[in-house]
Amino acid sequence: xxxxxxxxxxxxxxxxxxxxxxxxxxxxxxxxxxxxxxxxxxxxxxxxxxxxxxxxxxxxxxxxxxxxxxxxxxxxxxxxxxxxxxxxxxxxxxxxxxxxxxxxxxxxxxxx
Amino acid sequence: xxxxxxxxxxxxxxxxxxxxxxxxxxxxxxxxxxxxxxxxxxxxxxxxxxxxxxxxxxxxxxxxxxxxxxxxxxxxxxxxxxxxxxxxxxxxxxxxxxxxxxxxxxxxxxxxxxxx
Numbered sequence: 001x002x003x004x005x006x007x008x009x010x011x012x013x014x015x016x017x018x019x020x021x022x023x024x025x026x027x028x029x030x031x032x033x034x035x036x037x038x039x040x041x042x043x044x045x046x047x048x049x050x051x052x053x054x055x056x057x058x059x060x061x062x063x064x065x066x067x068x069x070x071x072x073x074x075x076x077x078x079x080x081x082x083x084x085x086x087x088x089x090x091x092x093x094x095x096x097x098x099x100x101x102x103x104x105x106x107x108x109x110x111x112x
Numbered sequence: 113x114x115x116x117x118x119x120x121x122x123x124x125x126x127x128x129x130x131x132x133x134x135x136x137x138x139x140x141x142x143x144x145x146x147x148x149x150x151x152x153x154x155x156x157x158x159x160x161x162x163x164x165x166x167x168x169x170x171x172x173x174x175x176x177x178x179x180x181x182x183x184x185x186x187x188x189x190x191x192x193x194x195x196x197x198x199x200x201x202x203x204x205x206x207x208x209x210x211x212x213x214x215x216x217x218x219x220x221x222x223x224x225x226x227x228x
Binding site for chain 2: 008032034036043044046049051089099100101102104105
């Protein structure tokens with residue numbers, strides 16, 4: 001994941017539009033990636049995961065894309081709703097190890 | 113959050129006191145993780161435990177911090193002689209098998225520590 005920053009990048013979208021949240025991961029040996037959603041004052045909530053032997057995985061209204069060549073991960077949310085407003089974190093099992101390393105996070109704001 | 117229970121949810125301690133944070137994993141989960149989160153930042157790994165064993169404590173400060181996951185009872189994160197810089201949200205997570213290998217890791221709602 002990215003190194004820590006003091007200000008979260010923010011993505012603002014209109015309700016009903018699609019959202020794309022990006023993440024650059026740090027270690028080419030990482031082989032498992034997860035997206036989490038965190039609402040204010042709450043713990044991270046699992047959204048979707050993907051292994052490195054896959055390029056794409058779909059869930060309900062969400063799709064994760066993995067580009068190992070450029071070490072890039074993205075989360076696509078279809079038909080974004082107000083309830084999707086939260087901070088989204090990507091996480092990797094850095095170097096294929098036994099712990100998850102989290103990125104800085106992206107604040108998603110859904111405008112009505 | 114699939115049943116990871118943390119308590120207390122909010123804790124206020126004076127500098128120099130001890131803080132004890134408890135975590136009961138999802139029933140049947142034997143892998144527990146502790147993470148720390150500062151405001152506007154991501155989660156930082158602290159320690160990974162399996163029942164009665166510390167597997168990886170590479171993110172744990174060398175002094176004042178300790179963690180355990182006994183055979184019976186919750187996992188405990190203990191912070192001795194707290195300082196203002198310890199103020200943060202501490203999240204516990206659990207998984208059935210090794211989380212980083214693909215077993216879903218579920219997080220609790222966190223314990224917010226404020227040191228005054």
